Amino acid sequence: MPLTEPAAPPLPREEALQRTAPLKGELEYIIELVEPGTRVLDLGCGTGDLLKALQERKKVFPQGVDIDEEAIQVCVSKGLPVYHGDLDEGLADFGDQALDYVILTNVIQVLHRPDFLMREAARVGRRVIVSFPNFAHWSARLQLALLGRMPRTKRLPYEWYDSPNIHLTTIRDFQDLLRREKLGIHRSVFLRSTRDGRFVPVRLWPNLLAEQAIFMVSRD
Amino acid sequence: MLDQTDVQTAPGSVGLVQTQYFTFPGPLRLASGKELGPITLAYETYGELNSDRSNAILVEHALSGDAHVAGRHHPDDRKPGWWDMMVGPGKALDTTKYFVICANCIGGCMGSTGPSSINPATGRPYAMSFPVITIQDMVEAETYLLDHLGIEQVLCVIGGSMGGMRTLQWAVSHPERVRLAIPIATTSRHTAQAIAFDEVGRQAIMADPNWNGGDYYGGPRPERGLAIARMIGHITYLSDEAMHRKFGRNLIRDNGLEFGFEEEFQVQSYLRYQGDSFVQRFDANSYLYITKAMDYFDLTQPSGSLKKELSRVRAKFLVISFTSDWLYPTYQSREIVTALRHNNAYVTFAEITTPHGHDAFLLESRQLTSLISNFLSYAVD
Numbered sequence: 001m002p003l004t005e006p007a008a009p010p011l012p013r014e015e016a017l018q019r020t021a022p023l024k025g026e027l028e029y030i031i032e033l034v035e036p037g038t039r040v041l042d043l044g045c046g047t048g049d050l051l052k053a054l055q056e057r058k059k060v061f062p063q064g065v066d067i068d069e070e071a072i073q074v075c076v077s078k079g080l081p082v083y084h085g086d087l088d089e090g091l092a093d094f095g096d097q098a099l100d101y102v103i104l105t106n107v108i109q110v111l112h113r114p115d116f117l118m119r120e121a122a123r124v125g126r127r128v129i130v131s132f133p134n135f136a137h138w139s140a141r142l143q144l145a146l147l148g149r150m151p152r153t154k155r156l157p158y159e160w161y162d163s164p165n166i167h168l169t170t171i172r173d174f175q176d177l178l179r180r181e182k183l184g185i186h187r188s189v190f191l192r193s194t195r196d197g198r199f200v201p202v203r204l205w206p207n208l209l210a211e212q213a214i215f216m217v218s219r220d
Numbered sequence: 221m222l223d224q225t226d227v228q229t230a231p232g233s234v235g236l237v238q239t240q241y242f243t244f245p246g247p248l249r250l251a252s253g254k255e256l257g258p259i260t261l262a263y264e265t266y267g268e269l270n271s272d273r274s275n276a277i278l279v280e281h282a283l284s285g286d287a288h289v290a291g292r293h294h295p296d297d298r299k300p301g302w303w304d305m306m307v308g309p310g311k312a313l314d315t316t317k318y319f320v321i322c323a324n325c326i327g328g329c330m331g332s333t334g335p336s337s338i339n340p341a342t343g344r345p346y347a348m349s350f351p352v353i354t355i356q357d358m359v360e361a362e363t364y365l366l367d368h369l370g371i372e373q374v375l376c377v378i379g380g381s382m383g384g385m386r387t388l389q390w391a392v393s394h395p396e397r398v399r400l401a402i403p404i405a406t407t408s409r410h411t412a413q414a415i416a417f418d419e420v421g422r423q424a425i426m427a428d429p430n431w432n433g434g435d436y437y438g439g440p441r442p443e444r445g446l447a448i449a450r451m452i453g454h455i456t457y458l459s460d461e462a463m464h465r466k467f468g469r470n471l472i473r474d475n476g477l478e479f480g481f482e483e484e485f486q487v488q489s490y491l492r493y494q495g496d497s498f499v500q501r502f503d504a505n506s507y508l509y510i511t512k513a514m515d516y517f518d519l520t521q522p523s524g525s526l527k528k529e530l531s532r533v534r535a536k537f538l539v540i541s542f543t544s545d546w547l548y549p550t551y552q553s554r555e556i557v558t559a560l561r562h563n564n565a566y567v568t569f570a571e572i573t574t575p576h577g578h579d580a581f582l583l584e585s586r587q588l589t590s591l592i593s594n595f596l597s598y599a600v601d
Contacts, residue, residue, distance in 0.1 A: 039564075063561075069587065072570045076538070076591055079598030083557065084570045093561040 025199035026131065026212060027053060029189045030105065033129055033216050034058050038100035041065070041125065043087045043117075044107035048075040055080070063099075065090030087117060094124040103129045109165045115177060122183055122219045131214040134190075136170035136207045154193070155211055171207040178217055189214040232308045233300065234266045234291035234315055239331055244364045248326075251516075254351040258340065261365050262287045262331025263323035266307060267315035269371070276371045277313055277596075278362070279303065279322040280379030280386040283453070283510055284502060286330035289322045290315075305584045312593040318375065323365055325358040325386070327510050329503035332361075336437060336503045348434035353509060355382070355517045359389045366397070373397045376596060377535075380404040380581030381548070382510070385517050388556070391535045392519060400599055401535040402592060405545050405581045407552040408526050408559070409518035414547060417456050418511040421449030425504045434505050446504040447495030454494045459544040459577030463487060526559040536566040538595040540588065542580040543573045568595065 027050050034040060036058045042051050045064030048071075054060045064075055064082040075082040083090050087107070102125030108114040109132050121128045133155040140151035150160040158165065169177075171190070178185060190210035191199040202210040239262050246257020264287045269276060279289050281302065290307035292300050307313045313320050324332035327350070335350035342349075366374070377390045377398050384406025391401040407414070428445030430436055458466075467487040471477075483489045520526045537560055541553035550571050557569040572587045574580045581588065 069570070069573060072568075073587065073590055073594070076568055076570070077594040077598060081536070081566045081568045081599075082570075083561070083568070085554070089554075093558045095562065098564075 026105075026191065026214075029191065029199070029214055030103065030129055030131065031057060033187060033214075034060060034101055036060070039063070039098075040101045040103060041090070041094070041099050042103045042105075043090060043121070044104065045075065045080075045082060046071050048078050048080045048082065050103065050105065051075070051080050052078050060101075087111065088120060091117070091120045091124050096123055097126055099125045101125055101127050101129055105129075105131045106133065108132055109167050109169060111167060114167050114169075115181065118177065118181060118183065122181070122217070125218075127186065127216055127218050128183070129214065129216045130174075131212060132169060132174065133165075134171050134207065134210050134213050135168040136172065137211050138208050141208075153211070171210065171213050174213065174215070178215070183217040183219060185215055185217050187214075187216040232310050233304070234308050236295065237264055237266065237288070237291040237293065237301075239264055239287055239293070241331060242365055242368050244368070248357065248361055248364075250351055250357045251354040252352050256326070256333070256351055256353075256357075259326060259333045259361055259364070260331070260337070261323045261326070261333075261361060263321060263365060264288055264290075264301075265369075266290055266320040267318050269319040269369070273371055274373070274375060275317065276319045276321060276366075276369075276374045277376045277378060278366070278374045278390070279307070279313070279320060280377060280383035280390075281322060281325070282379070282381035282383045283507075283514065284450075284498065285383065286328065287322050287324040287332075288330075289320065302582065306589065306592070312589040312596070313378070314593070318596075321365075321369070321371075321374075323362055325510065326361045327353045327358070327506060327513060329506040330501075334503065335434065335505035335509055345437040347437065347505060350505070350509060352512060352516075354513050355385050355389050356393060358513065359386055359393055362386075362390075363394065363397075373399060375600070376400040376402060378402040378404070378592070379406075381406055381578065382514050384548075385514065388519055389517075391533045391537070392529060395532050395534040398535040400538070400596065401533075402538045402540070402595065403553075403556065404540045404588075405542055405548055405553075405578055406556075407517075407548040408556050409520055410515050411552070415515045417452060417547075418515050421452050422508050422511060424448035424452070425508060428504075431504060434508075436504075441499070442504045443499040446499045446502065446507060447492075449504075449507055450498040450502075451491040451495045454491060456547045457577060457579040459546065459575060461544060461575040462577050465575065466490075526555060527562045530556075530559045530565070531563050533560070533563070533565060536599050537568065538591065538599070539567060539569045540581075540591060541569075541571045542576070542578070543571060544575050545578040545580065547578040566599070568599075 038060050040060045040062050042064045045066050051062040051064050055062045072082050072084045102121040111117055139153050143151040190202040190206035191212040192202045243260040246259050247255035285302050288301040290301040290304045307320050309316050324330040326332050327334045329336050335346045339346045377387045379387045384403035387401050387403040391398045425445035428442035430440045431442035470486045472489050519529050539553050539557050541550040560567040
């Protein structure tokens with residue numbers, strides 16, 4: 001009999017964010033972007049929920065990278081091949097365009113150099129799927145404008161001094177980075193949450209109204 | 221002390237076991253070009269081989285290990301086999317599900333053909349006339365055992381340290397016979413540091429006057445030399461932190477510093493105990509041959525590229541390292557993983573946080589057992 005899944009101990013703050021279960025629906029939008037039968041690398045895969053769903057529904061060859069030992073244990077109990085280590089180490093092993101998709105969900109804003117990782121991800125993957133919380137959402141803007149305080153939101157619940165989100169960005173600023181890195185946008189999805197905790201698309205003024213952005217980009 | 225029924229029914233134990241022997245004429249063509257034969261392999265098995273012969277797990281022991289992985293030979297054995305915590309009903313290598321096999325390596329001294337065995341050509345122990353063997357030779361000898369047991373393909377090969385080297389070698393030399401491979405606390409090649417420690421151990425043995433050019437069988441054995449070799453080895457199996465936690469600067473006696481050279485610090489007494497108990501069960505010439513085999517181990521050869529040499533593997537891999545292992549540090553496991561990933565292999569890598577150093581693979585650990593049992597259960601298609 002397999003041992004039961006190890007109970008995860010409380011995570012240190014630094015790791016907590018990428019473990020936060022994405023609001024219902026976010027992963028659905030990402031899964032939809034992935035073609036069946038492809039090779040997928042999930043950077044910061046956590047306990048492997050996205051990879052497992054992609055394996056089951058899209059028959060992808062999944063691979064994950066995570067820094068957290070307990071997360072790796074859980075991935076192994078799901079039969080997922082995972083690499084225990086830093087994200088950039090996780091990429092260096094791969095040759096140019098060795099993978100079909102490199103996925104970064106709610107990860108870029110915790111990195112020291114998001115630009116470096118975006119470059120590496122685009123080198124290794126034919127497509128890069130990135131999702132991140134939009135810091136220009138109106139609720140964040142209001143807190144800064146009216147209260148004169150660092151914004152805290154559902155998606156970004158931390159104090160400024162203990163936040164793992166050291167490189168928060170907005171949809172517009174991220175698009176600037178893509179232009180500078182000469183990465184083309186294939187698809188973009190902007191989402192806001194509803195009262196019952198689902199994510200729904202935003203069509204108008206995404207940089208003001210969207211809490212979450214998903215981009216699929218590539219070098220070509 | 222346990223009586224027989226206790227041993228048989230102890231929870232999680234395989235109970236009483238017996239070493240078996242398999243002899244084949246060979247001769248086995250060795251990596252050196254020399255030939256060896258006939259060859260006897262001492263081995264033990266636990267659990268039942270299923271009807272389609274698909275549930276075999278081959279355990280590969282380390283330098284000082286043997287075929288006795290789990291259970292006891294006699295009800296009053298003080299200790300069970302060397303990986304008893306891993307092998308048994310309900311354990312990671314669950315003997316209610318898997319057929320577990322372990323053989324003493326050639327060159328060894330626990331029942332398999334080695335330098336202390338009688339050379340049929342002369343009627344005397346081989347001693348230093350035993351041919352130098354490699355990790356690859358050890359693996360080739362084991363293929364005869366699998367053939368003998370009627371096992372075309374094993375579910376898994378698993379081992380730590382030198383057992384990890386043999387696990388890797390299996391996956392490279394016989395890719396079609398290995399479905400899963402779990403190399404633990406190991407390396408794709410011995411570094412200069414690892415060779416250096418082995419060399420000091422060998423020199424200690426060969427400097428012992430009783431070693432006598434290896435020709436000591438029937439006379440006094442080079443126990444001093446072998447004990448020192450073991451003490452050196454043992455230091456490399458622990459870690460600064462583990463030693464500090466276990467011994468600190470604690471003294472054996474409470475009467476302060478003695479300003480002499482008798483046993484004084486607890487760590488001295490521990491090392492001497494390790495050395496002295498080792499010589500009771502191990503042959504000095506086997507120590508020379510097996511450490512040499514490890515020093516020769518270099519999976520990057522012949523091409524010089526580990527990526528290229530691992531391109532043939534078909535097994536799914538679980539590579540495990542330990543944070544405090546400085547004999548085969550984590551970066552050496554990562555090199556293996558990098559080469560496997562480069563070849564689009566299915567590979568999981570986990571580095572377990574532990575203060576116990578290289579020897580951590582032999583110690584009880586929830587992380588280690590759950591990784592292994594889950595990998596065995598869920599990595600198979």
